[in-house]
Amino acid sequence: MKIDKQEFIASLGGPSAVDSMNPEAQADAIEDFMMKRLNQHKFGLALKGLNEPGVALDASGKYPTMAEIEAQIETRDYRRGVGNLFLSHTGSVPKLPPMPARPTLADYFKQRFVFTGNHVLQSANLAMKNGLSEEIVLACLLHDTVQELIKVDHGWWSAQLYEPYVSEKVAFAIRYHQALRFYEDKAHGYEYPEIYRMFFGEDYKPEPYIEAAYQMVRNHKWYFETRMVTVNDLYSFEPGVNPQLEEFTDIIGRHFKQPKEGLGYDNSPVAHMWRSIATPDRPL
Ligand SMILES: [Fe+2]
Numbered sequence: 001m002k003i004d005k006q007e008f009i010a011s012l013g014g015p016s017a018v019d020s021m022n023p024e025a026q027a028d029a030i031e032d033f034m035m036k037r038l039n040q041h042k043f044g045l046a047l048k049g050l051n052e053p054g055v056a057l058d059a060s061g062k063y064p065t066m067a068e069i070e071a072q073i074e075t076r077d078y079r080r081g082v083g084n085l086f087l088s089h090t091g092s093v094p095k096l097p098p099m100p101a102r103p104t105l106a107d108y109f110k111q112r113f114v115f116t117g118n119h120v121l122q123s124a125n126l127a128m129k130n131g132l133s134e135e136i137v138l139a140c141l142l143h144d145t146v147q148e149l150i151k152v153d154h155g156w157w158s159a160q161l162y163e164p165y166v167s168e169k170v171a172f173a174i175r176y177h178q179a180l181r182f183y184e185d186k187a188h189g190y191e192y193p194e195i196y197r198m199f200f201g202e203d204y205k206p207e208p209y210i211e212a213a214y215q216m217v218r219n220h221k222w223y224f225e226t227r228m229v230t231v232n233d234l235y236s237f238e239p240g241v242n243p244q245l246e247e248f249t250d251i252i253g254r255h256f257k258q259p260k261e262g263l264g265y266d267n268s269p270v271a272h273m274w275r276s277i278a279t280p281d282r283p284l
C-alpha cells in the first residue's frame, strides 16, 4: 500500500508534531495509519476518520506548532497507546457481539480483532506465499492482534498474550518484531523503510531497550523467524487483498494449543488479558 506522505504527516498534526514524537511513537503511528487505511478500505470509512481528534489541520491548512501539539495531549479524551477496542473510530464505540462460552482463537478473530485482523491476515498470507515455515506464518498471523487491547510496546504485550499457546520460537518472533523494524537487513530483503528515514531522521537511534533487544536477536538462533515477521509486515498493506482466516485453520490447528475451557477461562497467567478483549465494556 502506498502512503501519501502529506496525508500521513497531516494526520499527525504536521511536521513539527512528527518531530516532537519519540521514534517508537512515530513507528507505531505509521503502523496505526496503515491499519486505519486498510480498515477504511474494508469498511468504507470517511477519510476524516484518519485524523485523530484534535490533530487535524486547521482551516487555513497551516500545521500546528510543536507547542500546540503538546497542548493537544490534554485536549484528547484518550491516550494514544490505548487499544483499538477501547477507542471510537467513528464517533461512538460499536456494541460488540457476545463471545461464546469457550471462545477459540477463531472466535476472537471474527468478533474482536476488528481493526487488526485484516492486516495480520495479509501478513500471514504473504509469508505463506513466500514459502515460509508454518511457525513464521503463525507469528505473522498473531503479531499485532494485541493492539486491540493495547498499542504501547505491542511486541512484548503480544508475545505475552500468546506465550502459553504457541512455541517459544513463535512467541520470540512476535516479541522482537517490534525492535527489528528499525534495523535494515538487505540480505534478508528488509530495507530500512524510506518513510522511517523521512520521519526519524538520518541520524535516528532507537531507544536503548530497543537497541539492546536488536543486538540480542541479531545473534540469536531465531533471528530469521523474527526478521521474517518484519519482512512480511511492512509490505503487506495491500488494499483489495482479503485473505480469510479459514486459509490458516490447519496451521492454527497444528501450532496453536487451544485450551478446551476457552481463551480467557483456562486459568492461564494471561487469561485476564483474553477476558479483557472479550469484555472490554466491563466497568471494573
Ligand atoms: Fe507490529
Ligand SMILES: [Fe+2]
Pocket (backbone or CB within 6 Å): 031, 119, 143, 144, 233
Ligand atoms: Fe504489523
